[in-house]
Amino acid sequence: MVSQYSIEGLEPKEIFKPESLEEVSLILKDANEKNKALAPICYGTKLNLGNPLKRLDYLLILSELKNLVEYAPSDLYVTVQCGMKLKDLQEILKRKNQHIPLDPPYYDKASIGGIISTNSFGPKRLRYGSLRDMLLGLKIVTAEGKIIRAGGKVVKNVAGYDLVKLYIGSLGTLGVIAEATFRVYPLPEKLVTLIVKLKDYREAMSLKERVQDSYLLPCALDMINPSLASSLNLDGSYYLLVRFDGLEVDVNREVRDALDLFKKGGFYDVKVIEKDEDLWDKLINYPQRIKEKESFVSLKVGILSTDLPLLMRLMEEYNLKPLINYHLGLGLGRMFLIDAEDYNVLGKVIDALREELYSKKGYLVIEHSPKELKKYTNVWGKLREDFPLMKGLKEALDPKGILNPGRFVGGI
Amino acid sequence: MLKGEIIGNIEKILGKEAVITSKTELSVYESDGISIFKGLPSAVLLPKNSEEVSKVIKLCNDNDIKFIPRGAGTGLSGAATPEGREMLISLNRMNKILEIDLKNKIGVVEAGAINLQLSLAIANTGYYYAPDPSSQQACTIGGNIAHNSGGAHCLKYGVTGNHVLGLEVVLPNGEVIELGGKVLDQPGYDITGLFVGSEGTLGIVTKAIVKFTKKAEATKTLLATFNTIEDAANAVSDVIAEGIIPGAMEFMDKLAIEAVERSVHRAGFPRDVEALVLIDIDGLRDGVEVLSNKVIEIFKKNKAKEIKLPKDENERKRWWNGRKQAFGAMGTLSPNYLVEDGVITRSKLAKVLKKIDEIAKRYNLRVANVFHAGDGNLHPLIPFDMREEGILKRVIEAGEEILKVCVDEGGSITGEHGVGIIKRNLMSYCFKEEELEFMEKIRCVFNPKSLCNPNKKIPSRGCAMPLQTTTRTIVRGW
Ligand SMILES: Cc1cc2nc3c(=O)[nH]c(=O)nc-3n(C[C@H](O)[C@H](O)[C@H](O)COP(=O)(O)OP(=O)(O)OC[C@H]3O[C@@H](n4cnc5c(N)ncnc54)[C@H](O)[C@@H]3O)c2cc1C
Numbered sequence: 001m002v003s004q005y006s007i008e009g010l011e012p013k014e015i016f017k018p019e020s021l022e023e024v025s026l027i028l029k030d031a032n033e034k035n036k037a038l039a040p041i042c043y044g045t046k047l048n049l050g051n052p053l054k055r056l057d058y059l060l061i062l063s064e065l066k067n068l069v070e071y072a073p074s075d076l077y078v079t080v081q082c083g084m085k086l087k088d089l090q091e092i093l094k095r096k097n098q099h100i101p102l103d104p105p106y107y108d109k110a111s112i113g114g115i116i117s118t119n120s121f122g123p124k125r126l127r128y129g130s131l132r133d134m135l136l137g138l139k140i141v142t143a144e145g146k147i148i149r150a151g152g153k154v155v156k157n158v159a160g161y162d163l164v165k166l167y168i169g170s171l172g173t174l175g176v177i178a179e180a181t182f183r184v185y186p187l188p189e190k191l192v193t194l195i196v197k198l199k200d201y202r203e204a205m206s207l208k209e210r211v212q213d214s215y216l217l218p219c220a221l222d223m224i225n226p227s228l229a230s231s232l233n234l235d236g237s238y239y240l241l242v243r244f245d246g247l248e249v250d251v252n253r254e255v256r257d258a259l260d261l262f263k264k265g266g267f268y269d270v271k272v273i274e275k276d277e278d279l280w281d282k283l284i285n286y287p288q289r290i291k292e293k294e295s296f297v298s299l300k301v302g303i304l305s306t307d308l309p310l311l312m313r314l315m316e317e318y319n320l321k322p323l324i325n326y327h328l329g330l331g332l333g334r335m336f337l338i339d340a341e342d343y344n345v346l347g348k349v350i351d352a353l354r355e356e357l358y359s360k361k362g363y364l365v366i367e368h369s370p371k372e373l374k375k376y377t378n379v380w381g382k383l384r385e386d387f388p389l390m391k392g393l394k395e396a397l398d399p400k401g402i403l404n405p406g407r408f409v410g411g412i
Numbered sequence: 413m414l415k416g417e418i419i420g421n422i423e424k425i426l427g428k429e430a431v432i433t434s435k436t437e438l439s440v441y442e443s444d445g446i447s448i449f450k451g452l453p454s455a456v457l458l459p460k461n462s463e464e465v466s467k468v469i470k471l472c473n474d475n476d477i478k479f480i481p482r483g484a485g486t487g488l489s490g491a492a493t494p495e496g497r498e499m500l501i502s503l504n505r506m507n508k509i510l511e512i513d514l515k516n517k518i519g520v521v522e523a524g525a526i527n528l529q530l531s532l533a534i535a536n537t538g539y540y541y542a543p544d545p546s547s548q549q550a551c552t553i554g555g556n557i558a559h560n561s562g563g564a565h566c567l568k569y570g571v572t573g574n575h576v577l578g579l580e581v582v583l584p585n586g587e588v589i590e591l592g593g594k595v596l597d598q599p600g601y602d603i604t605g606l607f608v609g610s611e612g613t614l615g616i617v618t619k620a621i622v623k624f625t626k627k628a629e630a631t632k633t634l635l636a637t638f639n640t641i642e643d644a645a646n647a648v649s650d651v652i653a654e655g656i657i658p659g660a661m662e663f664m665d666k667l668a669i670e671a672v673e674r675s676v677h678r679a680g681f682p683r684d685v686e687a688l689v690l691i692d693i694d695g696l697r698d699g700v701e702v703l704s705n706k707v708i709e710i711f712k713k714n715k716a717k718e719i720k721l722p723k724d725e726n727e728r729k730r731w732w733n734g735r736k737q738a739f740g741a742m743g744t745l746s747p748n749y750l751v752e753d754g755v756i757t758r759s760k761l762a763k764v765l766k767k768i769d770e771i772a773k774r775y776n777l778r779v780a781n782v783f784h785a786g787d788g789n790l791h792p793l794i795p796f797d798m799r800e801e802g803i804l805k806r807v808i809e810a811g812e813e814i815l816k817v818c819v820d821e822g823g824s825i826t827g828e829h830g831v832g833i834i835k836r837n838l839m840s841y842c843f844k845e846e847e848l849e850f851m852e853k854i855r856c857v858f859n860p861k862s863l864c865n866p867n868k869k870i871p872s873r874g875c876a877m878p879l880q881t882t883t884r885t886i887v888r889g890w
Contacts, residue, residue, distance in 0.1 A: 074653030075757040098655065119597060130596075132605060133574050148847045154755040156571060156789050156827035158560050158609045159835070159842050160870065161851050165573070165605025169597070186655030209515070213538070215629040217696065249698035302595040306515050331516070331595055362595050380599045385589045390601045392857035397850070409600040 005059055007039060008052045008371045012059035019064045021139070021147060021178050028176065029145030031058050037405050040172045042083055042111035046118050048368045050171055051379050054406030060176065062113055069179060070153075073098060077136060077153050079181040082113030098184040101128035101219070105284050113177045119169030122284050123220035123243065126329040128185070131168045138164050139179035143398035153181050166393070172404045173412055174397050188245035192255050193276035196262055197269035198238040201225070201312050201326075207240050208305060208328040210261060216254050219245045221328045224283070228323035228336075231289075232282055240328075241283070243276065283325060287368060290338060297337040297346070297369040303362035304331045314356055318349045334367070347376025354381050380409045418475060422457060425467045430505070432456040441500055444487040445547075448750065448804060449833050451494035453480070458505050462580060462588050462618040465501060469616070470586030472499070472863060480865045481616040483524060483555030486547040488751055489832025491558070491611045491868050498866070501616060503554050509533050510619065517624040518577065518594050523554030523617045530622070539624040542569040545828070546736040554617045560609035562828040564660040564735065565692070567786040569625055571828065573608040580619035581607065584864035594621055606854070611830050612865040614858040628694035631659060632704045633728045636716045637685040641665060641769075641781075644687035645762035647714035648785040651691075652758045654710060656703055659694035661786030662735050663687065663761075667745070668782035668793070672734045675741035679734025680727070685717055689785065690735055738782040739793065745780070746795035752811045754818030755827035758788040767817050768792050775810040789827035790818065816841060831869045839871060849873065 005012055013036075018024045031038045036057035041047060043063060065083040072078070073096040080089055086100075087108045093099050103122030104115055114120075116138070121130045128134070137151030140163070150163030167177060198204055204223040211218060220243040226236035244254045255272060262270050273279055282289070287298050303311050305328050315322065326333035340346050354364050358381075366379045387410050394401070394412045406412075423431050432438060433455045442450045459465045472479050478498040485492055494500065503524035511520040514537055521530060527548040530541040544563035545551055551561070557579070562571040578592030592604035607614055638644035648661060664672070665687045673683055681688060689711070693704050711719050722728035742749040756764050765781065772779040772794070783791040792814055796807050815825040815838055825831070825838045839848060848870060855862075856875035866872060 072757065072759070074649070075759050076652060076655070077757070129570070129574065132602070133570060142850065146846045146850070148844070148850050152822070152824055154757055154788055154823045154827070156562055156566075156755050156784075156787050157824040158828060158830055159824050159826050159839065160831075160847070161854055162560070162573065162605055162609045163851075163854075165602045165608070166854075168602060168605070170601055174601075185657075212517075212626075215696065217626070246696070247699040247702055249702060250696040253696070253698060300597075302597060304516050304595060332597065361593050363599060365599050384598065384600065386591050386600065386603050389583075389589075389603055389857060393601060393603075393854065396853045396857050 007047050007056060010053055010056040012039070013057045015059045015061065017061045017064050021065070021141065024060070024062075024065070024141045024176055024178060025145045025147055027058065027060060028141050028143060031402050032144050032400060035400050036402060038402050039404050040113070040176045042114045043085070043109050045106040045110045046114060049118060050407035051411060052371060052374060052406070053404065054411070062176070063111065065178065068092060073184070075153075076184050077181055078184050079137075079153065079179060080112055081179055082116070082177050083111050085109065085111055086115055093184055094187065097187050099187050100134060100182050101185050102131070102134065103280065103284060105287055107281070107285065112180050116168055116177050116180060117170060117172050123222050123280065123327055126221055126327065127217065127219035127245075132165060134183050135164050135168065135180060136183055137181040138167055138177055140167060140175040141178050142175045143400070143403050147178070151181070155183065171408045173394060173408045174403065189248040190251040191243065191245045191276055192251055193273040193279060194242045194255065194258055194262070195234065195271040195273060196240040196242065196267050198240055198267070201238055201308060204238060204240045204328060205305060205308055207262070207265065207267070210265060211242065211258070212329070214257070214261060216258055217246075218242045222283070223324070223326045223328055225324040227321065228286070228325055231286065231323065232279065243280070286323065286325070286336060290336070295338065295340050295370060297340050297373060298367040299335045299337070299350075300365045300367050301333045301335060301357065301362065302331060303333070303357055303360055305329070307360045307362065310356060310360060314353055318353065320349060340373070343370070343373045344376050347373060350377045358382065383410050418471070418477065419455060421471060422455070422468055425471070426457060426459055426464055430458040430460070432458070441482070441485065442493070444485045444490060444492045446488050446490050446493075446750070446832075446834060448748070448798075449490040449493050452497065453494045453500040454497040456500045456502055458502050460505050462582060465582045465616055465618055466586050466588045468501065469582050469584065473585050473861070476861065476863065478863050478866050481554065481558070481612040483552030483558070484526070484550045486551045487555060487559060487832065488753070488829040489826070489834045491830050491832030491865070493833060495833065495867065503552060503616075503618070506618065507552070514539070516594065519622050519624060521553050521620055521622065523552060523557070523620060525553050527551050527553060527556055534624060538627055540627055541622060542566070542575055542625040543572045546739065553620050553622070557608050557617050557620060558610065558612045559828060559830045562784065562787065562789065564662055564784060567661060567784065568657050568659050568694070573605065575622050575625070576604060576608055576620055577623055578621035579604050579607055579617050581615045581617050583615045584859045584861070588618070592621065609830075611832065611869045613855055613869050615864060628659065630697040630700045631692050631694040632700050633722050633731065634691050634693070634704065634707065635720045635722070635731060636689045636691070636711045637682050637718045638687045638689070638715065639685065639717055641687050641765050642762045643715045644689055645765050647689060647711050647716065649759045649761050650710045650714060651707055652786065654706060656706060658703075658707070658786060659692035660690070662690045663781065663783050663785035664690070664735065664738065665781040667778060667780035668738055671741040671745050671780060672738050674744035675737065677734050677737035677741055679730045681731070681734060682718065690731055735782070742780065742793055742795055746797050748798045749793050749795045750807050750811055751829070752790070752792045752794075752814055753826045753829040754790045754792070754815045754823060756788045756790065756818050756821050756823035758786070760821050761785065761788065764790065764817060764821055768814050771810055771813050771817070775806050777807060777810055784827070787827065788823065812838060833868065836869070836871050
């Protein structure tokens, strides 16, 4: 029998739902003393990310740690417990006309802690950066149950090592993230998206350069391929999505001039979407819309936009037909495969793709897949030469290896 | 002292002219920008490439010789100053800009490259390298990385760490490895992020991949003067509270203005005021107008005496130069000065500046304040004359007391200059013992024998057991 608490088939032996930091600390102390493998989770939106756990004893559900700790609108920071959903936090900030310009997938379900542990991001990263650029401080419960602070609430701080950076994206393998302090930003007065119809992906590359060389400052610059476009009720072509945000005067001018720029380049089929929240929500949360499908695979690719042709060529060569959302200015993309059947073959294809991507300093990570695919290929790809340091850090900070054992890079 | 044999071996690796051992020449290296701490190195080495750095470090590691990486020596915390005859590994000869990739807005530089050179190299492209420490004409990218340096325009555009994508480093055992890369989010822990700000205690940076930032379409500079420190401070707090993040927002009080106006960098600042705020509002053309008007309103509400626009580009440059040269200008007030580097939340500026004034009075010292106000990053400068009996102790104590106020107000003892030697004592004031232990564990992973910049940044407690480095499958990240 598979309970609702099983993680890829592993059943936890005990389940904890702490309501305070002190409780978290006690549970970790206990786990560490007894050498119990512990998996911290919140709402379980990304439990599938990473290698299968090597072992599991305690499941630590952090969803009750969801309070607002401190909000200082005039100092532009907010501190929350990590079980709070990003969506709920944004609601609080909105009352003061502020927000955090982070638009990751599972926006309405994911917790702050989960988002930080997986370094989640969305298209707006182009203008606003990622968690690295927005997080001011963290409170962490270590593998040994100690409560330590990293960073703080001021915007500059170089006392001590920058542990905040270390914990972002560390997938719960170095400690439990209990509280986070973010910079907050004023809400944009206006948001507008231009949807530019393209003949092929190469047009996206050249348009990206034109936009980059102009004064325009889009907050997102995304290419979608025909199959993903269809799922957004656009016809089956390539599209460039250009999103502007900011003061109304600026956005109005940018939209006008961007339309001009596109026309001059021979792009006449451009839709202007004023209420664009829905569109982006659908695009960013594509995985959520199809998650029911057993065989759904989501891949994150890192490849510079100048090397995009390689990625596209590989898709043809290996006859892969993913839905592709590529963030042009970032050099990062997501690819979704809905109907993969033969995981053995797919695993081999992924390995082959990786070899090619490595030659361009890129990579490919499996963000979501049926467990079966993980039998045939590795989730994270090849180890890089800094892996011994990663392993060293893991051994130093979680000496018994109780935190999410095995899940991260190289089985950390 | 070093054994002649070891120096001989180093000379074989680097060449004789790349090894400095004569006492007169060494004395140039006995301190960084904070000259109150001095210590002679046993030798200064000038390697030309990562391979040479690696070979030398291996030799040091094998012979338990301590060493310190050094850039331009402009640091303000003593982080590159020897305390026990360490060898200095100077990166000055590794100063090349290796690659400018304009399509991807990325540059690759050697660690000894001078900060300003990088922006100059891409002048006229519409892009620049954003972190702009006031010392940018001299300081190196490696030093910037080691301190996670900021600068006036880091308020809006972020500090060094926000612009570094990857590194090549030589670990304290001599291994050369790459961290991060041109492509974002390389799988695994963000060791690049951890390295930034580590003050040379985790290894030596030899190369860096950095990103370039688009120049703002429009910039409007305003100079506002005030009759009281409090009004000026409140004006700054109110701008931030309004959610306006200017390109830069700097603060100078009367004494700082006086110093600049007496120096060769005279900027033409009004001298009959208690404080001025120098601000760059930048962004898209129309928005800049909208925001400038809001800022002007806020300044007026806070009783600004005068709000000036520069007459022309020359005047604008003079103002900014005056601000950026303010530390150096302290020489017009006294032979020595100590600069502190506390950070507070921005609503507390007025309150903390008042406390600083009280502390100075109590110690019978003067304080000049010139700082990155928009960031809440204070730089109280204490001018003094070393020849005065007992003064140094007083100056240091006053400085520490100021920083304690910052911590008590929920801030930090250092925003950009680092801990180095000078703030080591205060680390236990900001961190609990177990937090310091935790950081020490991290240092031990990289620097198990504590040979690389020993005892800086975090008071050393020693490492339990050196961790074994395993053999590696290698994917070169870039
Ligand atoms: C007038 C003046 C104004 C200043 N203004 C600012 C400012 O606005 N903002 C700001 O942040 N700072 C400022 N500083 C401080 C200083 O310039 C910065 O800290 C700068 O980054 C130091 O660079 P450097 O090359 O001189 O480093 P150094 O002083 O040589 O070294 C500093 C630290 O970096 C380490 N280090 C150097 N190179 C490497 C390397 N390759 N690998 C690993 N570690 C290395 C050293 O061991 C040492 O710990 C100012 C200093 C002066 C004198």
